[in-house]
Amino acid sequence: MSTVSTSIAPAAAPARTSAPADNTSFSVDFSDIGRSFTAKPERGAARGSTVAPRPVLRDVSLTVQPGEVLAILGTSGCGKSTLLRIAGGLDEPSTGSIRIDGSPLNGIDARCAVGFQEPRLLPWRTIADNVALGLPRRIGRAEGKSRVAALLELVGLTSFADHRPRAVSGGMAQRASLARALARNPGVLLLDEPFGALDALTRLKMQDLLLDVHAAAPTTILLVTHDVDEALQLADRIILLGADDDADDMAGGRTGATIVQELVVPGGRPRDRGSAELAELRGRLLAGLGIDRHGQARGVAATHTIPHFPY
């Protein structure tokens, strides 16, 4: 059920998106990623007592195809942001390795752009200048300016271009942060709950916008979210992070979280938000997150193979 959206979209939305069509996208390859944090020993703890490192992630192996949209779901504190930070080179895995486009990731990579969970805008710069921070280094002044203007238009912040971050709302700041990540025109776009602070309506609009951008320039997107519907609406594939069944708490407090479910979302985008097929998947994901689904499954099988891109 692959659609032709990727081939027609550049013609349909060239004026709205600023990303050039020659955008390249890269594969992301996690192999056996594990990450544990060592907490600082508490004051008054016996000297010499070693604090065991607390595992947060373990055995995360996953290949994200070029141009694929992967949603990462999981309960709060299970390590979603940690995984994304590792992919962006902002954090290093304790074990395992990560490759982008086949080459091992070494520190911060110019091919990736990160939209952080918090907006993280520089308070002394205007919204436009903040977005300009995301521009690739080699880009010219005039081109950069028009790109920033186009991105601000895209996220609906044109009239706030000259405002300081503290003079705009939280949702606006988050949209500015998204625009900053898009300004990179990255091969891999890492988004950490990019729509978390938005109201329901703006959130739906921004989801569609992200799909437009992706259709015009199909970059690889890793999208962290806690919203099952958002994942179903946007992603080609969804992974659910959590503890294995034998561990006793959801966030994987003892052993660290790993991929407990992986499912391919059927159908091309944009998807019907109310379809029965998605409802079934939603139930399954919610169950995986530890939520009672309040009803019986209707038995729609989800494929576990990854269809070839473009879908």
Add this chain to the structure above:
Amino acid sequence: MTQTQIPKPGTAAAVRPARRPIRLTSRRGFVIFGGALLPLAILLVWQLSITLGVVSVSQLPSPAMVFLAAIDLYERGQLTLYVAISTQRVLIGFAIGASLGVAAGALVGLSRGANVLLSPTLGAIRAVPSLAWVPLLLLWLGFGEQSKITLVAIGAFFPVYTTVSLALRHVDQHLVEAGRAFGLGGIRLFTAVQLPAVIPSVISGLRLALAQAWLFLVAAELLGASMGLGFLLSESGGNGRIDRIILAIVLLAVIGKITDAVVGIFEKWANKKWA
């Protein structure tokens, strides 16, 4: 009828923002008047205590006598010279000390290695009282300008160094990480994220440094100088000219306050721009 009514809401709306009551304590006229109130009262008490004979003129000369001393010094050409030379020493010493302070503060604030290496030594040097340097500087650098400017620079260095290094250590790490994630590093990261983040503290450091520069200037001039307000103090102390001593104190207070006010205006502007 309607025509006369229509402008009403418009004018009311136009007038309302201007009419919004400004707090009395933030009105400019009140601020200036309020600030001048206490000095005027002091002047009055000073004059009264002399006219009523509470203190003798040999202990405390009257305001008029101090004023005449100023005129006298001015006519000899000394007043302008002393004020100019003192201000010059402060400004040059402040410029040198503050620049070194920013550089050392940036180094210690950004690099752990430099912090380990430098901060104990600099902390110890800071603990040395200003007067302790004077004999040493006089022997090393002589009686000329260098020794005074060096002492003023030492005085200006430490407030800037301390505030800059502390502020850099407390820059929001989230912002620094965001800068790094978008490909900034080294000097570009410093100018784009860390420096703007600490500019308000740098400026308040500069303000403290300027005040300290005046303190160290007087220390330098008291003990070894042939010109300047500090020299005026020590010379008048020697020959008992209390009117000139009071004149020098008043001049130091007024000039110090003026230079501080200039930096204060700059601080306000910068805080608007950067914070």
